[in-house]
Amino acid sequence: VVTRDDRLFLTDFRYVEQAEEQVRGFEPVRAERDMLADLAGRLSGRAGFEDHHLTVKAFRKLEDKAGDGVELVAAGEVVEGLREVKDPAELAAMAAAAELADAVYEELRERGMAGRTELDVARELERSLRDRGAEPAFPPIVAAGSHGARPHAEPRDVEIPRDTLVVVDMGAQLDGYCSDCTRTFATGSIDDAALEVYELVRRAQETALEAVRAGAACREVDGAARDVIEETGHGELFGHGLGHGVGLEVHEGPRLTKTAEGELQAGNTVTVEPGVYLPGEYGVRIEDLVAVTDDGCDVMTPFPKTLVSVD
Ligand code: ZN
Numbered sequence: 001v002v003t004r005d006d007r008l009f010l011t012d013f014r015y016v017e018q019a020e021e022q023v024r025g026f027e028p029v030r031a032e033r034d035m036l037a038d039l040a041g042r043l044s045g046r047a048g049f050e051d052h053h054l055t056v057k058a059f060r061k062l063e064d065k066a067g068d069g070v071e072l073v074a075a076g077e078v079v080e081g082l083r084e085v086k087d088p089a090e091l092a093a094m095a096a097a098a099e100l101a102d103a104v105y106e107e108l109r110e111r112g113m114a115g116r117t118e119l120d121v122a123r124e125l126e127r128s129l130r131d132r133g134a135e136p137a138f139p140p141i142v143a144a145g146s147h148g149a150r151p152h153a154e155p156r157d158v159e160i161p162r163d164t165l166v167v168v169d170m171g172a173q174l175d176g177y178c179s180d181c182t183r184t185f186a187t188g189s190i191d192d193a194a195l196e197v198y199e200l201v202r203r204a205q206e207t208a209l210e211a212v213r214a215g216a217a218c219r220e221v222d223g224a225a226r227d228v229i230e231e232t233g234h235g236e237l238f239g240h241g242l243g244h245g246v247g248l249e250v251h252e253g254p255r256l257t258k259t260a261e262g263e264l265q266a267g268n269t270v271t272v273e274p275g276v277y278l279p280g281e282y283g284v285r286i287e288d289l290v291a292v293t294d295d296g297c298d299v300m301t302p303f304p305k306t307l308v309s310v311d
Pocket residue numbers: 169170180181182287
């Protein structure tokens with residue numbers, strides 16, 4: 001509960017000790033067993049609530065317990081808006097997460113993928129992140145061949161063949177902050193048509209990176225990549241937005257999409273991840289995580305973007 005004078009962190013008896021140890025900037029309060037009622041009793045006047053998180057049921061109860069003197073006002077995304085610009089310590093935490101994930105990619109390159117199942121590779125990625133002291137920021141995607149044409153494919157218990165493309169999307173969470181990086185690998189040699197699509201996505205990705213800077217309109221950065229892909233007639237195969245903010249959560253603001261409002265600011269951390277997905281054949285996505293600066297951006301995900309062949 002944040003008021004003009006107080007910042008309270010309500011928790012129940014199970015977490016009081018931990019809260020006292022870990023919570024910074026808020027006063028830990030041991031709440032009554034009915035926490036929502038306890039919280040409602042502390043409100044007065046206009047009270048904003050996170051309408052993008054509160055369930056309808058919890059809202060009705062809050063309204064009921066808060067009584068007549070309290071006006072509840074939907075105030076979703078207020079905190080998230082503040083979070084979009086990272087301070088130097090946050091940027092350092094994200095760079096460390098990205099660097100750790102990069103080492104996991106290097107390990108994957110050495111270890112290889114052909115002949116192993118997607119699930120086996122995905123589990124190894126998670127294990128490797130944990131061995132290095134991080135958590136997976138999200139369940140890794142490992143998607144070979146036609147499965148790679150699904151942007152959010154779940155790893156299957158299916159062997160990765162030779163001479164195919166494999167989309168790998170993975171990030172680390174370290175000290176609370178996430179990273180996010182996609183590379184598309186080849187397990188051997190692939191045909192010229194697939195190579196051409198790979199180079200197209202790489203060109204679109206690099207064109208968009210050049211468009212990233214403080215003051216750039218979010219939708220124009222998306223458009224920079226989209227134009228490159230549309231020129232080749234593959235526009236309808238790039239069905240998602242160019243990128244998203246990353247921070248405490250792996251998906252947060254600002255969004256880089258066709259319809260996004262607003263401009264990038266220095267200190268935003270966003271992904272740049274165009275993809276081309278040919279249903280039934282294969283998919284290609286290349287994703288970097290970057291920190292926006294006044295005159296461009298700093299790329300936090302250094303793994304090579306030339307097509308890397310792994311066995
Ligand atoms: Zn990703």
